[in-house]
Amino acid sequence: MSIPAEDALSAAAQTPATRASGEESIAVELDGVTKRFGKIAALDDVSLLVRRGELMTLLGPSGCGKTTLLNLVGGFLMPDSGEIAIDGQRVTDVSAYRREIGITFQNYALFPHMNVAANVGYGLRMRRVAKAEIARRVADALALIKLAGLEDRKPRQLSGGQQQRVALARALVIRPKVLLLDEPFSALDRNLRASMQVELKEIQRKLGVTTIFVTHDQSEALSLSDRIAVMAEGRIRQLGSPDEIYRRPVDRFVASFVGDVNVLRARLERIDGAIATVVLGAARVKVPSRTLQGAATGCIVDLFVRPEELRPTEPGMAVAADGIVAAQSYQGGHVDLYVDAPEALSGRVLLRVPRHEGMSRWRAGAPIGIALAADEAIAFRPA
Ligand SMILES: Nc1ncnc2c1ncn2[C@@H]1O[C@H](COP(=O)(O)OP(=O)(O)O)[C@@H](O)[C@H]1O
Ligand SMILES: [Mg+2]
Numbered sequence: 001m002s003i004p005a006e007d008a009l010s011a012a013a014q015t016p017a018t019r020a021s022g023e024e025s026i027a028v029e030l031d032g033v034t035k036r037f038g039k040i041a042a043l044d045d046v047s048l049l050v051r052r053g054e055l056m057t058l059l060g061p062s063g064c065g066k067t068t069l070l071n072l073v074g075g076f077l078m079p080d081s082g083e084i085a086i087d088g089q090r091v092t093d094v095s096a097y098r099r100e101i102g103i104t105f106q107n108y109a110l111f112p113h114m115n116v117a118a119n120v121g122y123g124l125r126m127r128r129v130a131k132a133e134i135a136r137r138v139a140d141a142l143a144l145i146k147l148a149g150l151e152d153r154k155p156r157q158l159s160g161g162q163q164q165r166v167a168l169a170r171a172l173v174i175r176p177k178v179l180l181l182d183e184p185f186s187a188l189d190r191n192l193r194a195s196m197q198v199e200l201k202e203i204q205r206k207l208g209v210t211t212i213f214v215t216h217d218q219s220e221a222l223s224l225s226d227r228i229a230v231m232a233e234g235r236i237r238q239l240g241s242p243d244e245i246y247r248r249p250v251d252r253f254v255a256s257f258v259g260d261v262n263v264l265r266a267r268l269e270r271i272d273g274a275i276a277t278v279v280l281g282a283a284r285v286k287v288p289s290r291t292l293q294g295a296a297t298g299c300i301v302d303l304f305v306r307p308e309e310l311r312p313t314e315p316g317m318a319v320a321a322d323g324i325v326a327a328q329s330y331q332g333g334h335v336d337l338y339v340d341a342p343e344a345l346s347g348r349v350l351l352r353v354p355r356h357e358g359m360s361r362w363r364a365g366a367p368i369g370i371a372l373a374a375d376e377a378i379a380f381r382p383a
Contacts, residue, residue, distance in 0.1 A: 102171030
């Protein structure tokens, strides 16, 4: 049980792709990985490079294969085909224990009969680390996650947030090569979740530990990640920075899954190389032509516009669509207006307006002109 990771991995060969991609900067590599459960391909020929020190989020709906991918990296599942490498060493058939991975699960999975210190020190005891060293590293880990002083508590004497911190400390204390977090904050209430997200980000930056974070919550993914892999049905649909994913989704699925979006029926006016011009009412907007391959000039396209890119028209503005306010929803800092408009694919458009004008001016039943506030958007051919 005391075999250092280097020994455990020394027999493993590097994959050609690892060498080619600059192994120094790549912490985790999946190369054509497929995992089936019976007839279902939980992961379908997935390739992914996770950079050293980055926080990569796997984002996608329930059942898309996020946990399966995490378990394959952790060594808790073996792929049917494809290869996995950690720090440039092939680990496809290396056991979980020898991969030097830290993992936390959705339900914390703390040992109920052990106190906090014993829970956090568990992985070090398994690795036969000397007692004094364990005490020091456990104390450091508890300080890092701000739980110093609670060493003697049992898990049942802790709040949900504190239990999640203990789970994080337990994963970090072994100084893992990669930290794997499976929906760690999903059981926490909204405020606590937000503060844990910020804290995790700070700790992750401070330690520089390569992290793969799983969530189905798009706002969590946008706020936490260096890069996001958006998944659907066992495949990665798009890999990019939060801003790329939000502003330049490659397909309708990504555009709809990440962030609120309005889908409006518009007309393709022209294509000039990489840029296309789309007309909606009296308004024109530029979109990348890449997502409109094969669309003919004059045909109907679906314009995807974020709520914050729409606003009520003011005199002199081009009216993109006319609608009737169906409902207003007070959100504190702003007001969400739900507007019935025939141009919307769903029949309804969501706008975000400042609080003061939202509540007084745009009551249910009020007619409203909608303008495009952005000079760029994205459009796809109708589904
Ligand atoms: N042990 C298993 N046995 C059978 N099917 C499984 C097993 N684990 C996962 N699956 C199936 O594989 C797919 C992906 O599951 P999972 O990776 O858990 O998704 P996610 O974590 O994104 O919700 C789902 O269709 C799920 O039902
Ligand atoms: Mg899961």
